[in-house]
Amino acid sequence: MPHPEPTRLTVPAAARLVGRIRVPGDKSISHRALMLSALAVGESRVKGLLEGEDVLATAAALRAMGARIERDAAGVWTINGVGVGGLLQPAAALDMGNSGTSTRLLMGLIASHPITATFTGDASLSARPMERVITPLSRMGADITASPGGRLPLMLRGLCPAVPIEYELPVASAQVKSAVLLAGLNTPGVTRVIEPVPTRDHSERMLAGFGAEVLVEETSRGRVISITGEAELRPQSITVPGDPSSAAFWMVAASIVPGSDVVIENVGLNPTRAGLVTALRMMGADITELDPRTVGGEPVADLRVRHAALQGITVPHDLAPAMIDEYPVLFVAAAFAAGRTVARGADELRVKESDRIAAMRAALEANGVSVTEHDDGLSIDGTGGDAIPGGGTVTTRLDHRIAMSMTVAALHARAAITLDDASPVQTSYPTFFDQLAQLSGEAA
Structure with missing residues (x-):
């Protein structure tokens, strides 16, 4: 299964994100x-x-x-x-x-x-x-x-x-x-x-x-x-709920882009996977669970997420196992919060598809965000809701979550952000960029 040819992609800011989407299965x-x-x-x-x-x-x-x-x-x-x-x-x-x-x-x-x-x-x-x-x-x-x-x-x-x-x-x-x-x-x-x-x-x-x-x-x-x-x-007979790790990108995107109002349908909310929802709510995110239900033994709901003013927090270490894959996009949310966010307790990020701590520090710094790297996470000084400078090129390191997280960051940046390779997104979310176009009103 050879890796596809690199796909360079420049992502501009979005005026706002509005609409309903259904993320891929968990x-x-x-x-x-x-x-x-x-x-x-x-x-x-x-x-x-x-x-x-x-x-x-x-x-x-x-x-x-x-x-x-x-x-x-x-x-x-x-x-x-x-x-x-x-x-x-x-x-x-x-x-x-x-x-x-x-x-x-x-x-x-x-x-x-x-x-x-x-x-x-x-x-x-x-x-x-x-x-x-x-x-x-x-x-x-x-x-x-x-x-x-x-x-x-x-x-x-x-x-x-x-x-x-x-x-x-x-x-x-x-x-x-x-x-x-x-x-x-x-x-x-x-x-x-x-x-x-x-x-x-x-x-x-x-x-x-x-x-x-x-x-x-x-x-x-x-x-x-x-x-x-x-x-x-x-x-x-199994019905797979929507992947909370995929929904995470839209939760953060709708939270940081002014004027946004997004409904993400059929999201799995297994308590061992819902740490990001908890962390974003601690930061002041506006996330409402609609029609909570159980599907195949897993708790599921539609999530309505609207733009909100985020505040920096110290992320509790005990949330880490329930949001380990969502740390990269949490780092992005922190870049737009008021004050400093300290997100640690996530040593496991060093041995994911890439070293996600080092990769996200480099990606955020390349786009004007103030970041301190720790052995188990990052401390990030946010903009208080303003757009980040942007304009940098992100090395995605064959990592789908780095590519999608920095795409989210680009949606509220003063200058477009370039991904050196967007193709890794195909590993987990083949329709990601189509749904971004739909929510931003740019779909054909």
Whole structure:
């Protein structure tokens, strides 16, 4: 899955943003819906699946291991699974493109199957450490040979039966937790993950929904998630809610561009993912939840966001796990707030698609924003609602969230901001620029 040719893009300011949009399906849920459907016996149906490059990489890998996955003209995906323990030996290397989620979760799936798989990825993914997943999966019996630094390409030889373990997460990571739980699906006995700091819980919810025996307990050590192995998963019909990480860009954009009034439909508001809504409201954002409801076990609402005067805050560290992917666009909101915003507690940003702390500091400084970099976040002095100077060029570093976050910053800048490469947006939000044109009144 080669990375597309760089697409240089200059983004001008917007007069205002008005209208209703529906963001793509939640990326985390889309990955998990495909994986668990591929391990169920029978046909599952998924509506609203995110059709970005990352999720398509997951679908391609599952097809290579025996699942039949098809999409109809109406955008409904059908998955005929192979059953837990039924994954087949792939004939070629599994190309993960830019998707760390695909890589880490599929490593978990394969770890307890008697097959061998080689994982490859693009330059950005190949620079990201996999040791945090390699460690627990190796304890379960998988034989993993990685490139120097615990990086891709790597080869994983699964063990069946694998060994159930109890594993305490050294860092808050939903991907590591999910990889161990997915390995536990085909492992005799009970596999346990202890997370001292809660992370997004889509895996636990969806595993239980497919029929796995999952127990979640609150203890003095933190949340303990137990899964009983050798499960038989039942096929499901799933409607994927809108991705809160994608909605985040419009929440911030509508908040900072004067005169804006935007409704974002069908946004997933799982409490383990809603940290940005909490942080923006602390800053004074005008966000109203319309028609709150539950869809497929996940809380959902339409969000109406109107322009508001934002105030600088010190972001509580305990919000970090619930908004880790939204920090780049939170940094943008801070650039337009009154006073200083201190957003720390996010060490994990150093090992995302890029070093998002360094990347956002460089991008904001190039466009006239006063920024102080810390080892775990940024402090940002805002404009008090005025436009930032702009006029700089952003190095997006093959990172979709850097590209979209700085597009949002450009919407209230005195001079247009240029992205050196806008193509990474395709990994998670293929319609992003079309929807921007729609909200700004520039759609054809």
